[in-house]
Amino acid sequence: MIEQTITPVTHDLGKFQVRRAIPGRERTMVGPFIFVDQFGPAQLDIGAGMDVRPHPHINLSTVTWLFEGAIEHRDSIGSFSTIRPGTINLMTAGRGIVHSERSPQDERDAGPKLNGMQTWLALPDGREEIDPAFEARSDLPVIEDKGARAVVIMGELWGRRAATTTHADTIYAEITLAPAGALPIEISADERALMLVGGEASVDGQPLSLYELTVLSPGRNMLLRSDKGGRVMLLGGEAFATKRHVWWNFVSSDRDRIRQARDDWTQGRFPTVPGDEEEFIPLPDQPNTVSYP
Numbered sequence: 001m002i003e004q005t006i007t008p009v010t011h012d013l014g015k016f017q018v019r020r021a022i023p024g025r026e027r028t029m030v031g032p033f034i035f036v037d038q039f040g041p042a043q044l045d046i047g048a049g050m051d052v053r054p055h056p057h058i059n060l061s062t063v064t065w066l067f068e069g070a071i072e073h074r075d076s077i078g079s080f081s082t083i084r085p086g087t088i089n090l091m092t093a094g095r096g097i098v099h100s101e102r103s104p105q106d107e108r109d110a111g112p113k114l115n116g117m118q119t120w121l122a123l124p125d126g127r128e129e130i131d132p133a134f135e136a137r138s139d140l141p142v143i144e145d146k147g148a149r150a151v152v153i154m155g156e157l158w159g160r161r162a163a164t165t166t167h168a169d170t171i172y173a174e175i176t177l178a179p180a181g182a183l184p185i186e187i188s189a190d191e192r193a194l195m196l197v198g199g200e201a202s203v204d205g206q207p208l209s210l211y212e213l214t215v216l217s218p219g220r221n222m223l224l225r226s227d228k229g230g231r232v233m234l235l236g237g238e239a240f241a242t243k244r245h246v247w248w249n250f251v252s253s254d255r256d257r258i259r260q261a262r263d264d265w266t267q268g269r270f271p272t273v274p275g276d277e278e279e280f281i282p283l284p285d286q287p288n289t290v291s292y293p
Contacts, residue, residue: 001204001222004215008038011288016042016114021195021213023246023291030193030215031237032121032168034060034244034251035289038197038211038233040115041068049103049112054273055281057093057120058261059128060251061167064089065153065174066116067197067231070107075099076271079134085116087138088153088164094123096261097132100276117197117233122244122251124168137164147181148224150174155237157188169238177201177226185222185234192216192236199230208232248287 006026008019021036022028030036044050050071064071064083071083075091076098083089091099103112123130141152141160152162154172171189177199185192185203193215196208204222208214208230216222224232242253250258264270266283 001217001220002206002214003217005209006213006215008211008213015044015048016040019211020288023289027215028246028291029122029240029244030213030235031189031191031239032124032170033119033235033237034122034246035118035120036195036213036235037118038116038195039118040113042114044103044112044114046111047108049108050101050114051103052101053279053281054098054100054276055249056096056098056261056265056270057091057249058096058252059093059123059257061090061092061121061123063119063121063154063172064101064116065119068115069113070104072102072104073099074273074276075132075134076273077132077134078274080275081134081136083136086140086151087136088140089136090134090164092123092130092133092165092167094128094130094132096264096270098270098273100273119172119235120251121168121170122240124240125242125253127167128252130167133165135165137162139163145183147178148183149176150183157234158186168240171234171236173234175224175232175234177224177230177232179227179229181229182223182225185216185224187219187221189236190218190239192218192234194224195233195235197231197233199226200228201226201230201232244291246289246291248284248289
């Protein structure tokens, strides 16, 4: 029924918290998902904002999904997008990309709200070094039934497929349950997990704890239900046969490739971000995000 529950590590960034469920010692991946962060909810002061300076990625895709607020995305292939609730921002790093994420000026003027998910998906064998790419999509399938509403962000669920690009079999959805609402969680992937991000909910009668990553046992249909109302993220996909390594913002099946990326960032060999060239995040001595043997 429930294979594993993972309590995230919480990082307090002053005005808001970030909760990291994976990677960790307990588990590194759920399907292609190799990094799962939940941040907020937070209300920042007027004039303040989120400023994630330019930084690099390789061999992964980043996915940003917001419940509240807005973020401006810029990257080294010239993309610019203002992320808002209901729109997925998917950036595929492949052989290498640099991006920044900052609060828009109108959000700073009003006092930014921040609440959402940041996830990374490892690229599959043979596709780790593809060309970098970016897309923002809001034409996502919505399923409504029995007091439940689900937005299919990636992959196919409940008979509906999102047009979002996937490089490996992936499922990702936001589920909103009204009081007494319920929705079946189908056998739709090798690996599946749920994260309760608001309110309350249970799966097959077992309560979900807020912000815990609940990994579901494979091969069985289950029922997600809420008595009082709640919001749940469903994520997963195909299990990877080849191990992935993580160090800082780099993911790869090859540790030497990560070492090369570290050298490239230190030596300034990554491209810059048009419109955000003045700042960057230096390579850390001991990053918060690492994989384990």
